[in-house]
Amino acid sequence: MEFDFIYNSDAKRYSLKLSSEQLALQCFLMDEFERRASAYQSLLEQLQRLNAQSQYQWDGKEYRLTVQASEVVICHFSLLQEGSSSIELDPEQDLELDQSQLYAECGLEDLLHLVQQWQQFLPA
Template identity: 85%
Template sequence: MEFDFIYNTDTKRYSLKLSSEQLALQCFLLDEFEHRASAYQGLLEQLQQLKPQSQYQWDGKEYRLTIEASEVVICHFSLLQGQGSGMMLDPELDLALDQSQLYAECGLEDLLHVVQQWQQFLPT
């Protein structure tokens, strides 16, 4: 997975750029956490403890991170039906919404690598 980290000296803001297929992951990492390295520590520790066949779910303010058998899905709550723990996409919303910022998939190793590198880039 390709990524770029940016620090804007004028605005003193940190930014992360991922490919268009990974915009939901980019939004998840930027919107769900404060832009400090320590804010990602809990998530990183949980991810590092997962075994290849583990299941994990993390519900943020706007996104759900689901991991099953080392496959990661980032999904905006607007795409989920009901409040159940299972992830079921609403077919009507699926057609009506631009999913680029709402849904992304990647491998656990890729997610770990991005989060670790992003954490190192950010101030403590």
């Protein structure tokens, strides 16, 4: 997974840039946490405890992170069927919404590497 970290010294703002197919992951990392290294520590520790058969779910304000068998899915709550943990992709909604900001997949190792590098870039 390719990524870039950016610090705008004029605005004193940290940002993360991922590929277009990973925009949901980028939004998840940027919107669900404060931009301090310590804000990601709890998530990182929980992810590091997982093994190849583990299942894990983390619900944020707007996104759900799900890990199953070392595969990570980031999904906006708008794609989840009410009262269910399953993802319901509506073909008509696909035409209207930019799904790239609502859904992304990656491997657990890739996510761990990204979060660790992002933590090193951010202030404590």
